[in-house]
Amino acid sequence: MNQNSLWRWLLLAAVVLVGVLYALPNLFGEDPAIQISADSGEVLDDGFVSRVEAILSRADIEPVSVDIVDGQLLARMPGDTAQLTAAETLREVLGRDYVVALSLAPRTPAWLVGLGAEPMSLGLDLRGGVHFLLEVDAQSVRETAMERYMQEIPAFLRARDLRYTSRKIEDGQLVIALRDAATLDKAQAALSGEYRELSIGEASNQSDTLTVTLTEEEEQRILDFAVKQNLTTLRGRVNQLGVAEPVVQRQGASRILVQLPGVQDTTRIKDLIGATATLEYRAVALEGDPERAARTGIAPAGTQLFYERGTDRPYLLKRDIIATGNELVDAAATVDQESGSPAVSVTLDGRAAKRMFEFTEKNVGNPMAVLYKETIITTTYDENGEPQFEREKVEEIISVATIRGVFGKRFQTTGLTSKEAHDLALLLRAGALAAPIAIVEERTIGPSLGQDNVEQGRNATILGFALVVLFMAIYYKAFGMIANAALLLNVVLIVAVLSMLQATLTLPGIAGMLLTVGMAVDANVLIFQRIREELKAGAKPQEAIAGGYDKAFSTIADANITTLIAAVVLFIFGTGPVKGFAVTLSIGIVSSMFTAIFGTRVLVNALFGGRRLSKLPI
Incomplete structure (x- = not known):
C-alpha cells in the first residue's frame, strides 16, 4: 500500500x-549598466565598442565589460556612481545621435543563458525609474475632427453642385452658409444620409445656415480611437529610447500609464513622449497677396496664412495637404549635402508617395512649403486638485523650396536645428500622436x-x-x-x-x-x-x-x-x-x-x- x-x-x-x-x-544578481542604441536604428559594431571604451578611459572609468547585445551596446559598470558618471560623459561626447539609457544587466552565466534561463524582470517599485500618468486632450480630439470635416464636407457639397457661401468653425461646431433655402434642404438631406455620425441641423440665429456637430457616440468613438492610437505611438517612442521592460498601458477612458524602470532623467523622456510635432507638405498659393492677408487677417478662399520661422515672412498655403507626418514609414536625422545644414531624410508610404509624385510632376518650378506643427500643453491644477490644460499651438513654415525635379517616395526636409532634426526624426519614425497628451501625474522612484x-x-x-x-x-x-x-x-x-x-x-x-x-x-x-x-x-x-x-x-x-x-x-x-x-x-x-x-x-x-x-x- x-x-x-x-x-x-x-x-x-x-x-x-x-x-x-x-x-x-535570480541568485546571481545584476550589474549597473549603460545601454546605447543608435537613433537612426543602425546596428552598432565592434568599432563603436572601441570608441566607447576610449571615451570611458579618458574619463578614468573602468567598465566591467563592453559588448554588443542584439545590435545595441551594453557597458557593465562596477557601481551606481560609475554608472551615472559614465552616462553623463557618454551623452556629452556622443551627442543626440545615440540614445544612452541606464539599465541593469543580469550576471547570469553563459551556460544558463544558453538554456534560455533568465532572471525575473523587476517592476518600477523594485528597480526605480519614472512614472507618468498621461491624459489625452479630448478638446483637441474634437477640434481635429471638426477641422477634418471642414475640409471634407464642403468637397462633398461641391461634388453634388450644392453651393455654399461661407464655412467656419464656431463654438465647436461647423457652420456652413448655403445659397438659399432650397439648397439648404437638399444639403441637409444629403449630409444626413452620408454622415450618420454627425448631428446636422439649421442654425437658430442665421437663415439658410447649417450647423454640423459631433454626436455623443461619435465623440466617444474618436476619443477611444485617439487613445488607442496614442498607446501604439507611445510604445513605439519608448522602444526607440531603448529602455528595458517599459510599461505602457491604458487606464480608464482617456488616460495612459507609462512606467520606465531604470530611467532617472525625466526631462528628455517628457520631451519625447509628450511631443506632438509633425510635418505637413503643402503647395504655396501662387495667387493672393500674403502681405495683405497678414494685415487684414483674412486669407483667400482655399488658402491659409502662415509665417516662416526666423523671418516671420507671411505665406499663403493651400489647404489641401500633399503628405503628413502620419504617412511617413521612415525618418532619419542627416545632413544636407549641398548646404551642410541639419535635415530629416523621410520615406513616404505608398499612397502619400503617389500623391507627392503626381504633385511634383505637375508643379516643377513652383514652390512647396514644409509646415511644422506642434501643440504644447501646460498642466496646472485647480483648488480641487483637478488638472487644467493650457494649450499653445505652434504652426510655422520651416522650409519653402522650389521643386527642381519629380520625386515621390524619398526626399529630404531642411530648415531645422540639429536638436529638432534629431527629435523630429525619432517622433516621425515612431509615429505621430493622434491627439496631444498632458502629464497629470509624474513620479521619480530612485x-x-x-x-x-x-x-x-x-x-x-x-x-x-x-x-x-x-x-x-x-x-x-x-x-x-x-x-x-x-x-x-x-x-x-x-x-x-x-x-x-x-x-x-x-x-x-x-x-x-x-x-x-x-x-x-x-x-x-x-x-x-x-x-x-x-x-x-x-x-x-x-x-x-x-x-x-x-x-x-x-x-x-x-x-x-x-x-x-x-x-x-x-x-x-x-x-x-x-x-x-x-x-x-x-x-x-x-x-x-x-x-x-x-x-x-x-x-x-x-x-x-x-x-x-x-x-x-x-
Missing part, C-alpha cells in the same frame, strides 16, 4: 530539475528606494516562510518537514515560472508570493488533520495515509479552484499592481496543488509506504 510507481519519481525529478534551473538565474523595497519584500517572504516552517515542524513532526520540503519546492517553481514567462515582479507580486506560502500549507494541514482523524477512528497507519490524501483531495481542489477563479477575475479586470498580484497568486495556486498533493505524497510513500508501522510521526 502507498507505493510509488516509476512515473511518479520521473515526473517529480523533472519538475524539480526544470524549476531549479530556471529559478537559478534606485535606492527600489533596493529598499526589494530587501523589505525579501525579508518579509523569508520571515513568513521561516515561521510557517517552524510551525509545521513542531506541530506535525516528520510529516511537517515533508510539507516544508514541498513548500520550498513551491517557491522555487513560482520563481521559475515567473522567470520563464519574463513576467514583471512588483511589490504586490511579492505580496502574492507571500500569500501563496501561507495558502500552500493549507492543503497539507487538511491532509494531515484527515490522517489524524483516520488514526483516531482506528484505521491502520497505511490506511490512514491513503484515506487522508483521498478524502481531503476534493476539499483542497474546491478551495483552490475558487481562489484561482478570483485571481483570474483580478487579472482580467485589474490594472497595474493588481495584475501583478493576480499573476503571482495564480501561479502559486497551481504550483501549490502540485507540490502539496503530488509532491508530498511521493515523499510520504517513499518514507512510510509499504512498511509495517505501529504509529505515524504526525
Whole structure:
C-alpha cells in the first residue's frame, strides 16, 4: 500500500530539475549598466565598442565589460556612481545621435543563458525609474475632427453642385452658409444620409445656415480611437529610447500609464513622449497677396496664412495637404549635402508617395512649403486638485523650396536645428500622436528606494516562510518537514515560472508570493488533520495515509479552484499592481496543488509506504 510507481519519481525529478534551473538565474544578481542604441536604428559594431571604451578611459572609468547585445551596446559598470558618471560623459561626447539609457544587466552565466534561463524582470517599485500618468486632450480630439470635416464636407457639397457661401468653425461646431433655402434642404438631406455620425441641423440665429456637430457616440468613438492610437505611438517612442521592460498601458477612458524602470532623467523622456510635432507638405498659393492677408487677417478662399520661422515672412498655403507626418514609414536625422545644414531624410508610404509624385510632376518650378506643427500643453491644477490644460499651438513654415525635379517616395526636409532634426526624426519614425497628451501625474522612484523595497519584500517572504516552517515542524513532526520540503519546492517553481514567462515582479507580486506560502500549507494541514482523524477512528497507519490524501483531495481542489477563479477575475479586470498580484497568486495556486498533493505524497510513500508501522510521526 502507498507505493510509488516509476512515473511518479520521473515526473517529480523533472519538475524539480526544470524549476531549479530556471529559478537559478535570480541568485546571481545584476550589474549597473549603460545601454546605447543608435537613433537612426543602425546596428552598432565592434568599432563603436572601441570608441566607447576610449571615451570611458579618458574619463578614468573602468567598465566591467563592453559588448554588443542584439545590435545595441551594453557597458557593465562596477557601481551606481560609475554608472551615472559614465552616462553623463557618454551623452556629452556622443551627442543626440545615440540614445544612452541606464539599465541593469543580469550576471547570469553563459551556460544558463544558453538554456534560455533568465532572471525575473523587476517592476518600477523594485528597480526605480519614472512614472507618468498621461491624459489625452479630448478638446483637441474634437477640434481635429471638426477641422477634418471642414475640409471634407464642403468637397462633398461641391461634388453634388450644392453651393455654399461661407464655412467656419464656431463654438465647436461647423457652420456652413448655403445659397438659399432650397439648397439648404437638399444639403441637409444629403449630409444626413452620408454622415450618420454627425448631428446636422439649421442654425437658430442665421437663415439658410447649417450647423454640423459631433454626436455623443461619435465623440466617444474618436476619443477611444485617439487613445488607442496614442498607446501604439507611445510604445513605439519608448522602444526607440531603448529602455528595458517599459510599461505602457491604458487606464480608464482617456488616460495612459507609462512606467520606465531604470530611467532617472525625466526631462528628455517628457520631451519625447509628450511631443506632438509633425510635418505637413503643402503647395504655396501662387495667387493672393500674403502681405495683405497678414494685415487684414483674412486669407483667400482655399488658402491659409502662415509665417516662416526666423523671418516671420507671411505665406499663403493651400489647404489641401500633399503628405503628413502620419504617412511617413521612415525618418532619419542627416545632413544636407549641398548646404551642410541639419535635415530629416523621410520615406513616404505608398499612397502619400503617389500623391507627392503626381504633385511634383505637375508643379516643377513652383514652390512647396514644409509646415511644422506642434501643440504644447501646460498642466496646472485647480483648488480641487483637478488638472487644467493650457494649450499653445505652434504652426510655422520651416522650409519653402522650389521643386527642381519629380520625386515621390524619398526626399529630404531642411530648415531645422540639429536638436529638432534629431527629435523630429525619432517622433516621425515612431509615429505621430493622434491627439496631444498632458502629464497629470509624474513620479521619480530612485534606485535606492527600489533596493529598499526589494530587501523589505525579501525579508518579509523569508520571515513568513521561516515561521510557517517552524510551525509545521513542531506541530506535525516528520510529516511537517515533508510539507516544508514541498513548500520550498513551491517557491522555487513560482520563481521559475515567473522567470520563464519574463513576467514583471512588483511589490504586490511579492505580496502574492507571500500569500501563496501561507495558502500552500493549507492543503497539507487538511491532509494531515484527515490522517489524524483516520488514526483516531482506528484505521491502520497505511490506511490512514491513503484515506487522508483521498478524502481531503476534493476539499483542497474546491478551495483552490475558487481562489484561482478570483485571481483570474483580478487579472482580467485589474490594472497595474493588481495584475501583478493576480499573476503571482495564480501561479502559486497551481504550483501549490502540485507540490502539496503530488509532491508530498511521493515523499510520504517513499518514507512510510509499504512498511509495517505501529504509529505515524504526525
